[in-house]
Amino acid sequence: MTHLQHAKTTRRLGWRGRLAALGVMLSCVVVTDGALAQRQPKPDWNLADIPSQKARIFLVTGGTSGMGFEDAKALAAAGASVIIASRNPQRGQEAIDRIKQAIPDAQVQFEPVDLADLASVRALGQRLNRTLPRLDGLINNAAIMAPPARGTSADGLEIQFATNYAGHFALTAELLPLLRKSDSPRVVTLSSIAAHIGSIDFGNLQATQVYEPMSAYAQSKLACLMFALELQRRSDAAAWGIQSVAAHPGVAVTELVERGPGLDSIQGRQWSAMRGRLQTAAQGAIPTLYAATAPQAQGGAYYGPIGENEIAGPLGLASIPAEAGDTVVAARLWSITEELTGTRFPAPGH
Template sequence: MWNKTTTPVIGLGKNFNRLVRWARTFGASVVLLSVASIEASARVAPKPDWSTQDIPSQMGRIVLITGGTSGMGYEDALALARAGAEVIIAARNPERGAEAIARIQQSVPNAKVQFEAVDLANLSSVHGLAQRLNQRLPRLDVLINNAAIMAPPERGASADGFELQLATNYLGHFALTGLLVPLLRQSDDPRVVSLSSIAASRGTLNFADLQAEQKYDPYAAYAQSKLAILQWAFALQRRSDAEKWGIRSIAAHPGVAVTELIARGPGLNSEFGQRWAEGRDAYHSAAQGALPTLYAATAPEAVAGAYYGPTGDEEKRGPLGFAKTPAAATEVADAEQLWTVSERLTGVTYR
């Protein structure tokens, strides 16, 4: 018999809504996973030396990458273009987009790559991108939710009035993915790969002050946004299973990679930036940090509902494998509350 301290692991099916109601009623800690997620622990992990050389041909596949002008998003775009995919880079700055495309085409002369402007912190911009893609694409095979900002010292607000990190890292991606579900469902093997972070293990969802209006801690807000992504990725898989959308929702994190994230966030002169700079020789490259995402996006054996990342010391770097899932990311009642709040804030309902 279950009690409040029980943490059952339950597959999907007709029990989904009943069990969520049960969790909310009794305040239980429930880990509700799709069948694919349960199987993840029993499945063989990716081979530790998996690399871009192992990416199967992506000819005929259409991939959208947010934040693909630099860092790991750029490495995703480069590797997928090299594998033959049609790649769409979606980011804020058209000039940086043009530069990224030129660099990719220099390395891959026959690359099919294009740029679309989007500001994830502006829901009108997100709707505009989704509308353009829904009008011109026959389908979307892979959506990589990669774009992020990290720990700006002062609290910023999005065009819609949301805390800037939550808006950019999570709410913009929640809305974009929901608006593109119809395109994804046209694919034979649709995948949504969403980037979390090892910072998610330090995150909590503060529903009483989700927008950090009462108190703003830049690192707590960042951790919250990355925990939200992880909860949402798992919740999306549950819905895909229940609604038979056929979408593989997979989460990934890069460990700690050398990118522009620190410079554009807290700043290289900040205390955090200085500590990061001192230890950067121990971190891995953006190309290495992109491997968990690329595996999730392309490997035939990538598990729906799984979470991939480096498996070395504190998961900061090391061989590719199943990442450790923070306990908070498995709280279904919180995930369902987050989903409801996200629909209300963004005005986007998945169907």
């Protein structure tokens, strides 16, 4: 199917239709051999199972609201020192105040970053490399979803590709020296069940020919999943010592729709009608927290809810789209992203 055909098909589907179609696709998804070897997590794993994170340092992007906020709060409650990285200092302070109200001795701070501006990403990396002794965990959480009109980042990239994927790619590279100073560093990258309806379209990677909001979002989240899996492969090959894990929240009630297509859109109205069947932000954060803290979590794994269509339900190994396991496509995407972002991960042996 060409990108144009895919875009036309996606436009004909409402939100419910997309989820129904996704359910069919999940039933016949191809799972990579590596995923088949992974151990299933305890299905009822919850916040009480988080081991002590005392003396560990985490950075959470997009930690001012939604699942990122829940991640930051839970990690702080477990004793970690948490850095919330986001665009808005006022919302950052509000998030810190809310966490400290619930956890008076929480160690939490705010750092400004705009993932859609690579200069801002590099500046954050430079600040943290100067001030932190190490970084034990990086949670690549921040995202935007399906804005009606195509937008561009400060560097000319399609805004969802830039914010959801390329900014996190560059941030991970910037923070790699700090991560390698940790005894057991983890990078957790958030994908989505939308990755199953995505495809990496190298001929229209920045949606300059055709822009369909949900297709662009799905592509960005597929790219995030491919990045997480490729990062583990490269860490193994180059002995970086990084444990790279992917997670998705199912479908959770957050600000994504409100800030994307809008609550008055068709998707917004359908979203509102389905709210009672969806995950809360706290529930949606469980796969990420497992990936970030559980001793049993494995590098190269993909965790999420495994109920009907993976929208909600108990924790388990999520279904991996066939394209996400294509190492040739993943390597090509990695190389192109290095060029687009001016970012270089160290070569093997360095």
